[in-house]
Amino acid sequence: MKGIEDKSLDQLIEIVPESAYGANATMFSVALEGWKRGLKLKFFKKYIKNRVKIRYSLSNEEREIKFQLSLAEFVPKETRNITRSKKNTKDYLLKADIPTPQGRSFSGENEDDEIINYAKTLEYPLVIKPVSASLGIGVTTNIYDEETFSENLKHLRGNKGYKEIIVEQQVTGEDTRLFVVGDQVVSAFKRIAANVIGDGKHTIKELIELKNSNRKKTHMLAVLKLKLMLR
Template sequence: MSLIHQIDNFSSRIINWTPSITLPSKFDRLLGAFLTKFLLFSGLASWRSDFTDSDLNLRASCFISEARKKGWQLEVLRGPFGFTIYSRAKKNGKRVAFEGLPLTDLSDKYKAGFIDNKGKIKIILKKNDFPVAPGKLFWFWQIRAAVNYGRELDYPLVVKPSRGSGSEGVTTNIGNSSRLKKAVNVALRYGPTFIVEKYITEAFVHRATVVNFKFVACVKQVPANVVGDGVSTIRELIERKNRDKRRGEWGQRRFVLYKIVQNKTTIKLLADQNYNLDSVLSASKIIDLQRDPFLKLGGDLIEVTPRIHPDNLQLFRTVATFFAVRLVGIDFICPDISVSWRNQRCAILELNSLPFIELHHFPSTGASQNVARALVEALAKYY
């Protein structure tokens, strides 16, 4: 891990452990603009156009590639430790500066940082009759209260930090108070507050990304798995899948998919079905190798946009409109995305103001959805 990423990781932890202070979004933008000008004036940073894809994360690369196709010139702010997530686009005398992706600063109702607060968003969603999983936010000194609440809510449960992304600090399918206490301690590594909520069984987490209140793309997250061919052992199938050039080691910036992790959970899941790593799977037999669909464990992304039920499509657009965010990622759990949310057990788990659009560009299975192009079209409209 490079020095800049270590610093970014450390600073994120510090910010998460700082009590939330809601500042007016206008003040927030002015502060960001002031700091950028200070770094530029002091010579500690400069706008550069000589960056390569390897200097950027995939999210930025996807957007910049599409923006250039439409005639935009892109520059990225380079600081003392390398290129940052601050960019600016120029076209026909128009200049637009943004952090991460455009549109994230255009909400008239809530600032971006608020959208990412899982605890507060859960309360608002529930009050306004959006589907949510029963749950509650707790502070680090309320561990006993959280455990008691979990017992009342009944198992299985999920514990997660109230901020953050990428499944960091999340523990699912908790079945007893001992595991609940351990899960709380894991979540507290990422901030002073955490959420205890009901775990929805026999369902899949979907990431829907909404651009400009209308465009929607959606992928389904599934646990790491292999498909039998009637000849190869499970071990060989894992090795073959891990050789896919689209899969990297967890933490590498230029990948969406990661290599399958083999651990105690893998062995247990196989044993429960009378398999081991040297068993040969019959042709077309699918077997899960992890319980959780986390990408860091080798999970897959299945593109399901064409299968979204119209009611679910409208739900995602309504959420974006309600919070007045022109770009938002929505984590939605349900058994079947092709069935109306009104007719199945489901929940909106959280929102993300700076979504990983690359999930839609590089799924494991299915046709890529060009979220970046929708962003570029909105860029010309709103700036």
């Protein structure tokens, strides 16, 4: 972004342990960088629904800030509750006149037939997903006909147990995430779907193995290997 100095954290590649790969990489990286910059680092346990969760804080002589992964404690609880629900997020975006895909949410009280009939009013392709899941869990894209939609709906609500779901038209475009501190956007990055590009030398399987080898260098991707799916 213009006017913002690029401060690379390449040094983390060699010092983040494999046990911290995945979602915990953000906690390890933020905690480590804070400690390296002279802040006091403290880890502590927190019991949530009878489960032990690890939290940490960074402090100086004037202030202490507690974190959950990369999320600071001063992020309002209301904000966190909104973003945990795709329904609430969609509602707030619409209130702010921010364009969202056409669609709506359904609760456990809605019957499958009602949802299927609603899907008929939308243009294909469609997307179906749980209201509260994250990390792409339960999301099905590229639904182009009623039969496929019905099968995925029954699988999601029946086999997977997600009764509250959202049905939307599929929108294509760049997937960009923004990082906000206070009321300022301080960085942005574009998310690119996992892929391989042929080079005329390697097979698809070999290209996937090479890509997985490179993904090991990125802490968030190291545990998410590409798989060759044969049909």
